[in-house]
Amino acid sequence: MKLHNEIKQLIIECLDLEDVTIDDIESEAALFGEGLGLDSIDALELGLAIKKQFDVKIEANSDATKAHFYSVASLASFIESQQA
Template identity: 55%
Template structure:
């Protein structure tokens, strides 16, 4: 899958899993932080998003470590991580 396609799919999963109906994929900057500034997600959102990503993309996620947190830093980082996991 093309990385740009994957980024859009990640954005759709974020919007659907976190009930952000007022946003469209175009509203989410691929390189903006998902947590804190940027999209402003919190730790509860992180848990829900992690489950949604795991189920939607059929990948394994380990316990939340600093490494995993880095993968969820932005849409771009998350798409790259998913692509790596799917190629294993």
């Protein structure tokens, strides 16, 4: 779960979510829409931050990318698969 917490911390820092802690973000919850409520601008910023911190290449505007960005858990799986 260490990677999950790193991703949560990255989301909070990169998007300046002042009133949110890593405990507030559920690993399986949606990051966009009804979940955490992120939007497409947030997705771009988060994508850049993930690329920088984890050295992972992310395809823009692909259906696979949307699936990877669904939740913290799906992002963690994607990052692990890219680093393997």
